[in-house]
Amino acid sequence: MPGSRTGGRPPVQRTVRRPPAVRPRRDNPVLRLYIRVRRAWDRPLTAYYLILGGSLLITVLGLVMVYSASQITALQKSLPGSFFFRKQLLAAAIGAGLLFAASRMPVKLHRALAYPILAGAVFTMALVQVPGIGMAVNGNQNWISLGGSFQLQPSEFGKLALVLWGADLLARKQDKKLLAQWKHMLVPLVPVAFMLLGLIMLGGDMGTAIILTAVLFGLLWLAGAPTRLFVGVLAVAAAIGAILIKTSPNRMARLQCIGATDPGPGDACWQAVHGIYALASGGIFGSGLGASVEKWGQLPEAHTDFIFAVTGEELGLAGTLSVLALFAALGYAGIRVAGRTEDPFVRYAAGGVTTWITAQAVINIGAVLGLLPIAGVPLPLFSYGGSALLPTMFAIGLLIAFARDEPAARAALAMRHPRFGRKRGAGGFGPVRRLRRWNTMRRRASAARPSGER
Template sequence: MARSRPARAPRPAGRATPGGPRRPRGGPGGLRGLQLRAKRAWDRPLTAYYLVLGGSLLITVLGLVMVYSASQIKALQNGLAPSYFFRKQLLAAAIGTVLLLAAARTPVRLLRALAYPLLAGSVFLLCLVQVPGIGETINGNTNWISLGGPFQLQPSEFGKLALVLWGADLLARKQSKKLLTQWKHLLVPLVPVTFLLLGLIMLGGDMGTTVVLTAVLLGLLWVAGAPTRLFSGVFGVTAVLAVLFIKTSANRMSRLECIGATDPGVNDQCWQAVHGIYALANGGWFGAGLGASVEKWGELPEPHTDFIFAITGEELGLAGTLSVLALFAALGYAGIRVAGRTEDPFVRYAAGGVTTWITAQAVVNIGAVLGLLPIAGVPLPLFSYGGSALLPTMFAIGLLIAFARDEPGARAALAMRQPGVRWKTMRRRVKKRPSGER
C-alpha cells in the first residue's frame, strides 16, 4: 500500500530554486528588473548620439508643424499666402540640414581653423548693422541686414556660434600650455572679446541675445574649471551691466514689470505677456486641436516666433508643452554627457558651450511665455520661425552629433553596425578546425 507524501511548505518568494539562478523579488519583470534594464540602456555608448540626433529632429519637425499652424493668420493679415512663413522656414530647415551634415563630417582641426574667421566675420557684420542704410530696425531692435526681397540676416545669431568655437579653441590651446591655472589667462582675451560682441549687439537694443551670449561665456568658464570666486566676479559684473541697461530703457523696465502679470495694465503694456498666459490656459490638458488656436487671430503678437510655445500649449495642451520640454531636457543631458566623457579639450569646451547656448535660450524663451521672466525677444531654438536663428543652431547640433559619435565606445558600436563588419568579426573568433575534420 503506497504511503502518501506529506505536502511541502510553499517556497518563500525571492529564494532560488535548486539548480536555478536566484531571482529578485517581483520576478524578472518587476520594478528592480525594469530599473536595471533602463540603466543599461541609458549607459550604452550610443545613447548621447541618439538623443542628440532624435531630439533635434523631433524638435525641428514639430517646430515646422507649429510654424505652419501659428503663422497662417499672420500671413493672411499681411496679404500673403497662408503657407508663406512655413515655406521660408522649410527652406531654412533644408539648408540647415546640409549645414548639420557638413558639421557632423568636419574634422576637429578644420573647425578650430574656422573659429577665428567666423569670429572676425561676425564682428564685421555686427558693425555693418550700425551703418545707416544697411541695418534694418524691426520691433525696436536694429539687428538685421537686408539680403534683398523677403530675406534678412541677423548677425548676432551667428555671433553665438562664433563665440562657442573661438572660445573653445582659445581655452583648449591655453590648457595644452597649462595656463588655465592663472586667472588672467582664464579671463583674457575671452571676457574682453565677449564684451565687444555684447556691446555691438546692445547698440541695436537686443537685450535677449546679450543674455544668451553671457550665459555662453559663463558656461565656458564653468567647463574650464574657473574658481568660484572668479566665476562669481564675472557674473557680478555682467549683472551690474544688465541692471544698468535695464534702468536706462523704459521699454525694458516695462517688460520687467510684466513678470507674472494677469492684466494688460495701463496702455496694454503687458498685452503680449498676458495673452501668452491666456493661450496656455485655453489649451488645458490636451489642447484645442491643431490649427484651432484662438489667440493667433490677432490677439497674441508674434505667435510664430517668440510666443510659438504659447500657441503650442493652446493647440496641443499641457501634453504638447511637456513633450517639448522633455525633448530639450534630453538634448541638454546629451550635451553634458558628451562634454563630460570626451578626452579632447576643444570638444569638451565646444560641447559645453553649445549645450549652454541652446538650453539657456530655451529657458529664456519659455520662461517669458510662462510669465516667469521678462520678454527678451529670443526665439525657441530649432522651433520658432526664423532662418537666421535656425541655420547656426542646426550647425551647432551637427557639432554635437559629431562629438557624440566620436566617443571611443560610440565609434566601436557604430563600426559594428556597418554592413559586413559583424560577420567578419564573428569569422575571426571561430577557431580553425584541423585538416580533414568535418
C-alpha cells in the same frame, strides 16, 4: 548496536524542511525593466541618438507649429497662408545640410573654422550699424536686408562664433597649462565677449546679449574659474545689465509684467497676459492643431517668440511637456558628451553649445509662462526665423560629431555591418561574404559528424 535503545535499528533521519527559496529581486518585473532601461541609457551611442533624434523631432514639430501659428499673420499682411512656412522649410533644408556637414567634419577642421567665423560675425555685426545696410525690426537695429523678404541677423551667428573661438582658445591655453593663472583665463576671452556684447547692445537686442553672457559664463565654469573670479565677472555683468534695464522704459515695462494676469494700463502687458490665456485655454490635450484662437491677432509674435503659447493652446499640456522633454533630453546628451570626453576643445565646445541652447530655451519658455521678462529670443529649432535656425543646426552638428567621436561610440559604430555605400559581394563585403562564411561553417560541421550519422 547492542544495548542501544533502538534495538540495533538504524537511527531515523529526520528531514529538515528548508524555507522556501526567496525569489531574487532581479526577478521583479519592475526591477528588470529598470535594469534594461539603465543598460540602454548607458550604451555608447545613447548621446548620439538623443541629439540626432531630439533635434530632428523639435525641428519637425516646429515646422508644423510655424505653419499653424503663422497663417493668420501672413493673411493679415496680404501674403499666402504658407508664406512663413515655406521660408522656414527652406531654412530647415539648408540647416540640415549644415548639420550633416558639421557632423562629418573632424575636430581639427572645427577648430580651424573658429577664427574665420568670429571675424565674419564681428564684421557683419558692425555692418548692422552702417546706415543704409542695417535695418530695424521691432525697434532693434540688428538686421541686414538680403533682398526681397530675406533678412539676416548677424548676432545669431555671434553665439556660434563665441562657442567655437572660446573653446579653441581655452583648449590651447589648457594644453600650455596657463589656465591656472586668472589673467590667462580672462584675457582675451572676456574682452572679446564684451566686444560682441557691445555690438549687440548697440542695436538694442538685450535678449541675445543675455544668451551670449550665459555662454561666456558656461565657458568660464568649464574652464574651472575660481569662485571669486566667477562671482566678480557675474557682478560686473549684472551691474551693466541693471543699468541698461533702468535706463530703458521699454525694458522696465517688461520687467514689471512678470506674473501679470491683467494687461494693465495702456495694455503694457498685453503680450504676456495673452500668452498665459493661450496656455490656460489649451487644457490637457489642447483645442486641436490649427484651432488656436489667440493667433487671430490677439497674441503678438505668435509664430516667433510666443510659439510655445500657441503650442500649449493647440496641443495642450501633453504637447508642451513633450517639447520640454525633448529639450531636456538634448541638454542631458550635451552634458554627457562634454563630461565623457578627454579632448578639452570638445568639452568646452559641447558645454558651450549645451549652455546656449538650454539657456535660450529656458528664457523663452520662462517668458511665455510669465516667470521671466520677455526677452525677445526665439525657441531654438522651434520658432520661426532662419537666422536663428541655421547656426543652431550647425551647432547640433557639432554635438553629433563629438558624440560619434567618443572612443566607445567609435568602437560601436565600427562593429556595425556596412549598409550603404559599400560594394556588395566584391572585396568580401555584404551578404555574399556572410553566405560564404555560413557555407564554410556547414562544411566543417558535416566533416566532423560520425559516418553513421545522417
